Amino acid sequence: MNPPPHQTAETIDLPLRYFVFGLIALAIFGAALPLFAADALAQHHYTHRAVALTHLLTLGWITSVILGATIQLVPVALGVKLHSPRLARRVFWFHAIGVIGMVAGFWFWNFKTLLWFATLVSVGLALFIYNLLRTLRRVPRQDAVSVHIATSLIYLALTFLAGQYLMHDKLIVFSPFSVLSAIHAHAHLAAMGWFTLLIMGVSYRLIPMFTLSDIQSPRRVWTAYALLNIGILSVFTGILLRQNWLPLAASVAGLGLMLWFWEINAIFRKRKRAQLDGALQQARIALFHLPAIFVLGLWQSWPDGHPSLLKMQAQTGYGLLMLLGFVTFFMMGMLYKVIPFLVWYKIYPPLVGRQPVPKLQDLYSAALERWGAAIFIGGLWATSISASLAPAVSFRVIQTCAALMGIGIWLVVINLWFPMSRLILQHGCPLARCLLYWEKQKSKHAVRAPLSIVHAGGPK
Amino acid sequence: MTQPTVSMPEESPPSVEAVRSVLRTVNDPEIGLNLVDLGVVRDIQIADKIVRISLTPTSPICPLYQVLMDGIRTAVLAVTNVQECLVQLVWDPPWDPSMISEEGKAFLANRQ
Numbered sequence: 196m197n198p199p200p201h202q203t204a205e206t207i208d209l210p211l212r213y214f215v216f217g218l219i220a221l222a223i224f225g226a227a228l229p230l231f232a233a234d235a236l237a238q239h240h241y242t243h244r245a246v247a248l249t250h251l252l253t254l255g256w257i258t259s260v261i262l263g264a265t266i267q268l269v270p271v272a273l274g275v276k277l278h279s280p281r282l283a284r285r286v287f288w289f290h291a292i293g294v295i296g297m298v299a300g301f302w303f304w305n306f307k308t309l310l311w312f313a314t315l316v317s318v319g320l321a322l323f324i325y326n327l328l329r330t331l332r333r334v335p336r337q338d339a340v341s342v343h344i345a346t347s348l349i350y351l352a353l354t355f356l357a358g359q360y361l362m363h364d365k366l367i368v369f370s371p372f373s374v375l376s377a378i379h380a381h382a383h384l385a386a387m388g389w390f391t392l393l394i395m396g397v398s399y400r401l402i403p404m405f406t407l408s409d410i411q412s413p414r415r416v417w418t419a420y421a422l423l424n425i426g427i428l429s430v431f432t433g434i435l436l437r438q439n440w441l442p443l444a445a446s447v448a449g450l451g452l453m454l455w456f457w458e459i460n461a462i463f464r465k466r467k468r469a470q471l472d473g474a475l476q477q478a479r480i481a482l483f484h485l486p487a488i489f490v491l492g493l494w495q496s497w498p499d500g501h502p503s504l505l506k507m508q509a510q511t512g513y514g515l516l517m518l519l520g521f522v523t524f525f526m527m528g529m530l531y532k533v534i535p536f537l538v539w540y541k542i543y544p545p546l547v548g549r550q551p552v553p554k555l556q557d558l559y560s561a562a563l564e565r566w567g568a569a570i571f572i573g574g575l576w577a578t579s580i581s582a583s584l585a586p587a588v589s590f591r592v593i594q595t596c597a598a599l600m601g602i603g604i605w606l607v608v609i610n611l612w613f614p615m616s617r618l619i620l621q622h623g624c625p626l627a628r629c630l631l632y633w634e635k636q637k638s639k640h641a642v643r644a645p646l647s648i649v650h651a652g653g654p655k
Numbered sequence: 656m657t658q659p660t661v662s663m664p665e666e667s668p669p670s671v672e673a674v675r676s677v678l679r680t681v682n683d684p685e686i687g688l689n690l691v692d693l694g695v696v697r698d699i700q701i702a703d704k705i706v707r708i709s710l711t712p713t714s715p716i717c718p719l720y721q722v723l724m725d726g727i728r729t730a731v732l733a734v735t736n737v738q739e740c741l742v743q744l745v746w747d748p749p750w751d752p753s754m755i756s757e758e759g760k761a762f763l764a765n766r767q
Contacts, residue, residue, distance in 0.1 A: 271718045404714045405685070407752045407763075467752030468686070469764040532685075539684055540722070547681060547726030548733075554687045 207537050209283055213263025214534060215615065216291050218608050220255025221523075224248055225604030233594035236582040240511045241375065247301035252518055253385060254294045254316065260526055261393055262290065262323060264533060265344065269330055272400045273341055278329035282322055289319025306365045313362055317355050324348045339416050343396025346424065350388025357381040372435055380434040382514070387427045387448060390522045395419070395455050397529075398478075402459055405475055405532060406466035415458045423451030433496070445496040449489035456485050472556060473564040477528030480572065484520035488513065505583065512579035519575050519600075527568070527607050535559060538614040558614040563606055571603025669736050671699045674706055677730045681723070683713070688762055690723065694754025697745055704738040706731050711750045720744065 228236075228248060235245035266283050270276055277283060296312025299305075327348060334341045361377055364370040370377060399416060403409050410416060426448020433441035459482055463471075471479065491513040499506065535555040543552040577596035581588040678696055679689045690696050690710075697709035708727060712720040724742040731740040755763065 272716050274716070400716060404716065407686075407713065467755065467760075467763065536685070536718070540718070543684070544722040544725065547722055548729030548731075552682075552684065554682070554684050556687070 207267075207541050209280065209287070210263035210267035210533070211537055211615065211618075212287055213259045213266070213290075214530065214537075214611075216287075217256045217259035217263065218611060220251055220259065220294070221604055222608045224251050224256060225601035225608070227251070229594050229598035229601050233590065233597050236511055236578065236593050236597060237585040237590045239507060240514065241378070243301060243304040247298050249382075249514075249518075250294075250301055251298045252523075253390075254290075255298065257390060257518070257522055257526065259290065259294070260530065261390070262286070264397070264529070265327060265393070267533065267537070268397060268400070269327065269344065272397075273331070273334045275330055275333045275335075278326050278333070282326045286319045286323045286326070289315050289322070293317075293319055306362065310362055310366065313358065317359065320351060320355055324352055339410075339413070339420070340396045340400045343392055343399070343420065346420075347389055347393035347396065350384055350392060350427070354381060354385040354389055357384055373437070376435055376437055380431050383430050383434060384427070386517050386522070387423070387430065390518075391452070392423065392427075394522065394525055395423070398455075398459055401529065401532070402462050402475075402478070405468075406463060406471070407468050408462045408466040410458070411461040411465060412458060415454055415461075419451045419454035419458065421451070422447055422454065426451050430496075439498050441496040441498065442493060445493050449493060452485050452489060456482055473561060473568070474528045474531035477531070477568050478525050480568075481521050481525035481528060484516055484524070488517050488521060491516065504586075508585050509583040512583035515575060515579045515582070520572070520579075524568075524572065524575075527571075527611075530611055531559065531564060534611055535614045538618045541618055558617065559610050560613065563610040567603055567606030567610055569603075571600060571607060574598075574600030574603050667736065668704055669701055669706065669734050671701060673734055674699050674701065674708075674731055674737075677734050678708075678727060681726050681730050683723070684719070686713070686763070688755075688759050690727070692756040692759035692762065694756060694759065695723075695750060696727075704736055706734075706737055706740045708740065708742045709745045710742055711745050713750050715746060715749065 232242075232244040232248050235242045235248070266277060293312045293314075293316030297309060297316060300309030300312055328345065331337075331341050331345050357377070358381055360370070361374075361381060364374070364377070372380075399410060426444060426446075429444035430441070430448050432438070433444045438444075459479075463479060491509065495506070495510060495513060532555070535558040538558060539553070539555055546552050574596055578593065578600050581593045581596050585593060675691055675696070679691050682689050683693055683695075686693060693713065695711055695713060697711050698707075699709075700707040708731070710720070710724060710727065712723070724744070727742050728740045731737055
């Protein structure tokens with residue numbers, strides 16, 4: 196078996212860049228939702244601010260973190276070097292500038308501005324897909340992880356094509372489909388095809404690695420993959436064409452998700468690490484949102500000539516649970532693993548074997564991790580339920596719930612910032628850099644002239 | 656790192672136990688358990704003051720294997736009378752959680 200490629204500066208700095216951008220986007224989302232867009236939660240979700248914040252969340256936070264994590268994990272998890280780190284570096288600027296412009300375009304409902312920036316994002320993502328597919332082609336043995344990642348990239352491309360279609364339809368009306376149906380189809384392509392499939396693939400590698408466990412049933416893995424893909428494509432078509440068989444399509448997709456849920460729980464149950472740390476507990480709790488999302492999705496898919504106000508409003512709760520309860524909470528848990536690792540890898544390797552080095556968990560606050568997660572999940576469920584019950588629930592209550600969720604988000608962002616600030620202190624400050632260099636030189640000399648360590652148990 | 660306290664005669668070759676003891680001071684930063692109790696140190700051989708260590712990371716995708724190899728070498732070179740330390744990766748058979756020592760299992764069971 197070949198060893199994985201060694202981590203390089205590229206695979207450390209590049210992902211961090213995406214993570215910083217993603218965390219800033221998440222922090223802005225957490226503050227903006229209760230302050231400027233709580234009214235969007237209390238009414239039907241198709242408002243310019245809701246659309247702007249949804250794209251801030253999906254592109255600014257979720258996609259940025261996925262791009263960064265993919266750049267870092269693919270070489271390690273699949274044993275190949277990234278095709279072009281230089282290209283990945285360029286993609287960051289396309290993505291970052293494009294997302295800022297797109298969110299601003301939606302916020303001010305200016306579609307000409309939006310089109311320019313969306314094109315910038317599309318170019319960036321096209322280059323990213325090219326870079327990653329070239330990387331995946333070199334994988335010596337294709338497995339469930341590489342296949343899931345490659346498929347999710349196809350859905351990413353389809354999501355962007357659907358988005359471009361919607362945007363052009365706003366400028367020159369040509370689409371035969373209902374605008375809302377097309378938006379919902381586009382959203383499901385992103386949430387199920389891009390986010391979920393990628394999370395599934397990555398989870399098959401990360402969860403066994405962190406829990407000291409193994410995949411329990413390859414057949415279950417592939418069945419889940421097949422069902423979800425059939426489900427995504429049929430849900431997309433069913434929503435777009437408003438077909439009566441949409442509940443069947445939703446059931447197939449839901450069954451795929453449930454199989455994945457079953458497999459991950461089996462991996463957790465067979466783990467050798469008895470106590471799960473906070474990060475893994477978060478990832479597991481995120482997965483427990485899936486049954487609720489499945490039930491809500493099935494209800495939403497049910498053909499209904501005149502949907503009730505409750506059913507219309509529950510679409511907001513469904514979207515919040517999917518994007519925040521499942522995707523975001525899972526990603527937060529994994530970031531508690533990935534960010535401390537990257538920072539640790541940047542600072543501590545020269546000291547291993549010479550002096551005590553901190554564990555990854557020592558780089559952030561466990562208490563803040565627990566509080567942030569609890570407040571976030573509490574606030575999310577309160578927001579989802581209150582928004583679904585609007586207008587029976589007052590605007591102030593919904594706003595307060597959203598504010599609670601925002602506080603949870605900020606606690607998580609602050610906590611994840613701790614390890615990164617250590618990196619900035621070590622490498623950004625010239626004095627700290629000199630001290631670190633001096634420390635390294637001293638350690639080198641210590642290795643050349645050892646013979647001073649003495650041992651317990653050895654002969655005197 | 657807990658510094659061991661007993662010195663060795665100047666010319667006597669290092670013992671396997673002494674090497675194992677110093678390896679107990681190198682921890683896996685993710686799991687928090689030392690490499691010996693984690694069961695990733697497969698074999699230690701000493702000949703002519705040259706220490707050869709076989710290492711099997713917990714996962715074939717372990718991103719830390721290079722750091723751990725360097726750390727092992729650094730720690731072992733600091734043992735009295737060790738002139739060279741060669742660390743070799745062994746992937747077959749793969750690491751299995753059953754290789755964790757009893758102390759390691761107790762540590763993992765109690766650790767939050």
